[in-house]
Amino acid sequence: MLAFVIRRVGEALLVLFIVALVSFAMFKFMGDPIQSMVGQEATLVDQEELRERLGLNDPFPVQYVAYLGRVLSGEFGISYRVGLPVEEIILDRLPATLELALLSGLIAISLGIFLGIYTAIRRDGFVAHFIMTTSLIGVSLPTFLIGVFLIWIFAVELNVLPSYGRGETLDVFGVPLSIFTLDGLKSMILPAVTLGLYQMTLIMRLVRSEMLEVLRTDFIRFARARGLSNKAINFRHALKNTLVPVITVTGLQLGSIIAFAIITETVFQWPGVGLLFINAVNVVDIPIMSTYLLLVAVIFVTINLIVDLLYFSIDPRLKVGGGSKGH
């Protein structure tokens, strides 16, 4: 198992190394930082001097290593537009995105698994058919449309939920969070549902099809022949056997919730890193863009690693010494 973990961590680092290369390349080849740093009156000589001082004339690998060193020590550059260190700006925005992603992930997973089991067990029922049909809408409509639609119903027509912003926030260890105030929570509902809907549908459909698959297997048939109750069969035997693929997809989906947050945050003017990124793209604020890219990569890789480790706690066949003694 240790060898496996080491290998996975190695792979994760390799991925991050490559993403860092891409995000560094953005610096290097997209726009000239000198142009955006110096004023109108700077002479070509001034510019050249600055270029030399910043190490921009060094060979590419040297610059890349220097960049990696800065990244590792937590320096991500200065935002072209705001003029503040990027890490400060992002850290300031990150809690908003994380709490939103967490809530919508929670909604997506709990509702997705629950509805998946329900539609699998009651697969011929009317309600199950209804859920399956409506869920198609969840996967086929683009996120922003769903967001706009929800705003129209709940904010404009019914006027029960706010349509933009974080609402009231409460400081927890100096971090402002919406989730702990009623007003903040209300503000989170629409964006969280919008953000999680696609993932929820996906998880639901996956759990359903995996459940149906498992319910057809011999060991479920044998479990029935042993006289086990439906509850034991559905939950103890079937559900657990669907978990490995479900966790894989769920993990990836959580990663993409963070990535998809760009759209949702824009629609709901949610002041998180997604909105920050979109604004940065508009003004080609390279340091922000490349750091955002790195951040998303780190999140994806971390989730992937956790998913891989979770397999071990679920499936005994993967454990060391569990090699088959027969065939």
Next chain:
Amino acid sequence: MSEEIVLTVEDLIVEFPTRKGILRPVDRVNFNIKKGEILGVVGESGAGKSMCGSAIVGLIDRPGRITGGEIRLQNERIDNISHERMRKIRGRRIGMVFQDPLTSLNPLMTVGEQIMETIRVHLKISEAEARQRAIAALEEVGIPAASSRVDAYPHQFSGGMRQRVVIALALAAEPELIIADEPTTALDVSVQAQIMALLKKLCHERGTAVMLITHDMGVIAETTDRVAVLYAGRLAEIGPTKDVLSNPSHPYTIGLMASTPSPTGSTERLSQIPGSMPNLRAIPQGCAFNQRCTKAISACFKHLPILEPVDKTDVACWLYDEAYKDEAAEQSKTQLKEGA
């Protein structure tokens, strides 16, 4: 051996409604199994052997269901009782062993957990006691070091050992009847005989009745007391194993015996029965075997033959009916001439 009858199947019909009409994988099947007796069930693939077994334990896949006849366990009907009562019979009074031990066990639970779980749904005993029983059950089926192997996962056992675990599971609550559906087909030839011997020994010791579904005539000869031959969902012949094997009466059984390699390993060409079993959608009127039967007479194409005693077995064939004796004799004469 006592003559107490454990299982009675009477005129059992199983039907599947489909868009193109109703299919009958089991059609008026009759048999019983006595305490301690092993009844073999043979027949080509699709003959309805497994379906009979599923019907008995109430596990026919939807939309199929029992539409006629009765199934009685110790004289109590079990074909028309509630799902919940049937569930309590499964595993407790009727145990099942399926073909493939590799897929019969839940890969994510230890074998001990699975045995304990089975014991504890049926018997009100403590966890510790169930564990002792699980270990004892594993010992009984010949798993070495049972007290430590009880915590192993299915993938840590070989195929033969896994089938032993499955047998331990089937016998865990000491059922009166075991239905074993091709229990050795998926195993290495080398362990097949061991598993059959184990099943036979345990059931004899406990007086468990066994319905043994198999393709293997060798297994039938060595293991069973009586044998039932199914063809297209219908019973063709049933009787004591030695009589069916040495002196079959139904033309299908005769063909089946002839196409089985003899233990002496003779090299003479096996007389395969030409043709194949009819599709469930295209079962001919009269005897289902009439398309392939070389002895068919006029009645075979009109009326369904019913089971009647012939010599020491029960046979469903018009050849042995008094009313058609003469025609049958005539038929075999012309065939002899043609052959000459």
